[in-house]
Amino acid sequence: MTLPRRVAVEAHEVCHDGFFRLERFRLRHALFAGGMSQPLTRELFERGHAVAVLPYDPVRDAVVLIEQFRIGALQRAAGPWLIEIVAGIVGGDEPPESVARREAVEEAGLCLGRLEKVGRFYVSPGGSSESIHLYCGEVDASVAGGIHGLVEEGEDIRVFAETVDGAMGRLAAGEIDSAIPVIALQWLALNRTRLRRDWATPD
Secondary structure (H helix, E strand, O other): OOOOOOOOEEEEEEEEEOOOOEEEEEEEEOOOOEEEOOOEEEEEEOOOOOOEEEEEEOOEEEEEEEEEHHHHHOOOOOOOEEEEEEEEEEOOOHHHHHHHHHHHHHHHOOOOOOOOEEEEEOOOOOEEEEEEEEEEOOOOOOOOOOEEHHHHHEEEEEEEEEEEEHHHHHHOOOOOOOOHHHHHHHHHHHHHHHHHHHOOOOO
C-alpha cells in the first residue's frame, strides 16, 4: 500500500495572533484507499515548540517536581495548580539541550549535570502543532526547594524534591495528571535501574 503523503491547502487565515496564535485551514488530504478527501476546515493552535526535563538525582533516587497555576485546568476539581516538571518554549534556533538547562535554572534553581534524551512527541496533534523535546537531567535533589520563576513572565513556581517511589505513588493516585510528567515518570520507571548504574560515578 502506498501511504498518503499529499496535502492540498486551499485557504489559510490567521484568526488570532496574541500570546498564542490560532489559524484556520481549508484543505484536502490523500486517503489510504486512494484519491483525495473532501474539503475539510480545521483550526490549528500554534504556540511554538517546547522542551521539558525531569530532574533526577541517582544518588538519592529522587526527582524534583514543580507546582504551578495552569489556566487549562481551571475547572479541575482539585484546583488549577498542577504538579509538573521543568519545561519551557524553544526560542528561535536555541538548541533543545540549552533550553532544558536554562529552564532548570529559571524554574527550579537547578544546574543540570548529564542529560539523556527521552524522545520527542506531539502533545495534542488533533488541533495543536506543539511538540515536546523531553529529557531526563542529573541533579542534586538535596538543594531543591523554594519558590522560583520569572516575575516578568508571571511565573510563581513551587519546587520540591520527592523520592521516586513517592512520585510514582502520586502518579498512581492521580495527583499527577498532566501529560508531560506522566510520560516522563513512566519513562523513568523503565530506566531507573540503568540510570542509577550509569550515573553512579562523576561524569
